[in-house]
Amino acid sequence: MKRRALATAALASVLLAGGCGIPENVVGLHPAPTEKASAAVFSATAARQVGNRTLDVAREAMTGNDKDVDARKAALVGPALRLAEVKDKFVPEGQTDAFGVPPTSTVLGVSRGRDWPRYILSTAQADGVQSLYVLVQPDAKTPFKLQTRVAMQAGASVPALPGLAEGVESVAVDASAGLVASPQKVLDAYSAALAYPTKSRTSSVVNLDDAFAKGILASSADAAHALGKLGTFKRTHADFADDTLAFKLADGGVLVFAQFGRRDLLEPTAKAKELVLSSTLAKLAGRSKVTDHVQLDWLETLAIVIPASGKATVVGAGEQLRGIDAK
Amino acid sequence: MTLLRRLVGVLLVLAGGAALALGLWFHNFLGPGGMARFSVEPVGSTPIVIEPSVLNRTSLPVTISVTPATGSTASIVVGTPSDAAAALGDTLVDVVGPVSVRDQTAPVTRRGTDADGELASVDVWRTTKTADGPTDISISQASAPETVVISPSAGGKLDSVTLAWTRETWARQTMGLIVGGGGAAVAGLAAALWPRRRREVTR
Known part of the structure; x- marks a missing residue:
């Protein structure tokens, strides 16, 4: 009997040790997990890697005056490309870094979901100026590619974006649910208020007390005042609608990035017959006097926060002259 | 009773012998560390794709060893399955299928038609690595599911690609098979061949 028990035990040991031959048990096989379609497109680490690499390439493309068109188009798109394509003569000396990208940046958010286009929002500081x-x-x-670079206004802040793992949702430019107005309406209101002459210097959807708006309004008044009866001054804005982007903030608000083309038109009246340009403008225009008009084309790049409640506020802005036409 | 004992003995010898042989085979395959290594076959100039159905079926990390051919460079990229599928499109690739334990290989199946593609330059990969010699990359299960694409440089080839899973328990289980199988075989042999007891003879 003892021997039989021993034999049974040996058989059992074989079954226990070798009998675990069912692959699922031995290997621990299980179905492969499925992708999370609602999470961020990248992990935080991957977003940093991709973000830094993209900004490195963008910096290379924007550095120097070689105007390598292919390199810029490979690294930049939309508003950033438009800014980088501004001719050197319009960029004041010592301000070439206005297009630059600092070497280190912090990722603020990445797109949610698996679809394209995808976005990475990041921030970096250079010479005391924080940019988005x-x-x-x-x-x-x-x-x-780098789509937008915009310097933040002094003292401005951007409310928190959703967590990096959660991802940031894109918002349609005409979506107004839960907001004082849609991104497009805010842009329209801002550009209308900053036009000259304007019907109204107030807006029910966007604050006009930011430094950028104040500067634009003041320069319009100065130009009109300086011309007096010798000329007329007109200032108009038109946004590059295809390049406007909007992202949902953690609190339900929206962060909008947009670029305007601004046109300043000065025309002498019959009384003046001609206008004498400042030495700076004369150098750019290639003539010191105009008898018909002088037209200045600018790029205005903006970052606007439309909060969950209340008026929108411009948190980042920059302007750059990109063309002049004088006759 | 003697007949039954001998029958049980023979069965034990057969079962134990089979377990012993299996244990020895697995010991030879897994080694003392319990590493199951499978060679992707065939490899050459076509990119190799390893999908979650192979990479993410266990909770164990997978070590992928890649050796490019002399003079070639291999790029290894890791990304989510949907991103990899979007980046690959209809690119001609060899997709690694279920591993064959008996052959210790991971056979591939050809897919796609487009023989051109600069995969490593696309920003959909979590990790990008290039090597001009033998290199390893470990894929943990923390970011599963993922797809790995290994592609040789233009005009180049891959020499070998292997997938390895390591679990010490497998080595212990293998030893269990050897010891248990060997013990059972010896016990069975004893039961089958042991002479009858005297009292049984005199009875």
Whole structure:
């Protein structure tokens, strides 16, 4: 009996040790997990890697005066490309870094979901100026490119974006649910208020007490005042609608990035017959006097926060002269 | 009773012998560390794709060893399955299928038609690595599901790609098979061949 028990035990040991031959048990096989479609497109680490690489390439493309068109188009798109394509003569000496990208940046948020286009929002500081960057990947086969760079206004802040793992949702420019107005309406209101002459210097949807708006309004008044009866001054804005981006903030508000083309038109009246340009303008225009008009084309890049309640506020802004026409 | 004992003995010898042989085979395959290594076959100039159905079926990390051919560079990229699918599109690739334990291989199946593609330059990958010699990359299960694409440089080739899973328990289980199988075989042999007891003879 003892021997039989021993034999049974040996058989049992074989079954216990070798009998675990069912692959699922031995290997621990389980179905592969499925992707989370509602999470951020990247982990925080990957977003930093991609973000830094994209900004490195953008910096390379924007550094120097070589005007390498192909390199810029490979690294930049939309508002950032438009700014980088501004001719050197319009960029004041010592301000070439206005287009630059600091070497280190912090990722604020990445797109949510698995679709394209995808975005990375980041921020970086250079010479005491904090800037916001929007990187975009239009499709799976194209690398990320720098879409927008805008300097933040002094003292301005951006409410928190959703967590990096959660991802940031894009908002349609005409979506107004839960907001004082849609991003497009805010842009329209801002540009209308900053036009000259304007019907109203107030807006029910956007604050006009930011430093940028104050500067624009003051320069319009100065120009009109300086011309007096010798000339007329007109200032108009038109946004590059295809390049406007809006992202949902953690508190339900929206962060909007947009670029305007601004046109300043000065025309002498019959009384003046001609206008004498300042030495700076004369150098850019290639003539010191105009008899018909002088037209200045600017780029205005803006970052606007539309809060969950209350008026929108411009938190980042920059302007750059990009063309002059004098006759 | 003697007949039954001998029958049980023979069965034990057979079962124990089979377990012993299996244990020895697995010991030879897994080694003392319990590493199951599978060679992706065949490899050459076509990119190799390893999908979650192979990478993420266990809770164990997977070590992928890649050796490019002399003069070639291999790029290894890791991304989410949907991103990898979007980036690959219809690119001609060899997709690694279920591993064959008996052959210690991971056979591939060809997919796609487009033989051109600069995969590593696309910003959909969590990790990008290039190497001009033998290199390893470990894929943990923390960021599963993921897809790995290994592609040789333009005009280049891959020499070998292996996938390895390591679990010490497997080595212990293998030893259990050897010891248990060997013990059972010896016990069975004893039961089958042991002479009858005297009292049984005199009875």
